[in-house]
Amino acid sequence: METIELPENRLWTVEEVAYYLGVPVQTVYSWRGQGRGPCGRRVGKRLRFRPEDVRKWVSSLSTEVAS
Template structure:
């Protein structure tokens, strides 16, 4: 099993502030997170699939 990422690790991987991750979650946007007790964790493969699903060429 792959190590699950915390919000801090996800933000570091994507190169964005962790507050953005919190905002995305309240808006129903961003990679799918999973609750593990009181924590939110992210499966790296789910994050990669989400990134690949984003439209390209938007400037």
């Protein structure tokens, strides 16, 4: 598997979020359509994610599982 360096100083693309989460790109889009997944924002025609929002969402998952 190719290693991608994820930047911390800019918004992440859908491909970068999918890489970080270890899921297919289509899964990220599916979660968004279902109102699940990390919070993303439209920037023009593009969907972008703040790295801190993605990490916060991942942290919330472990809390839900433990409950």
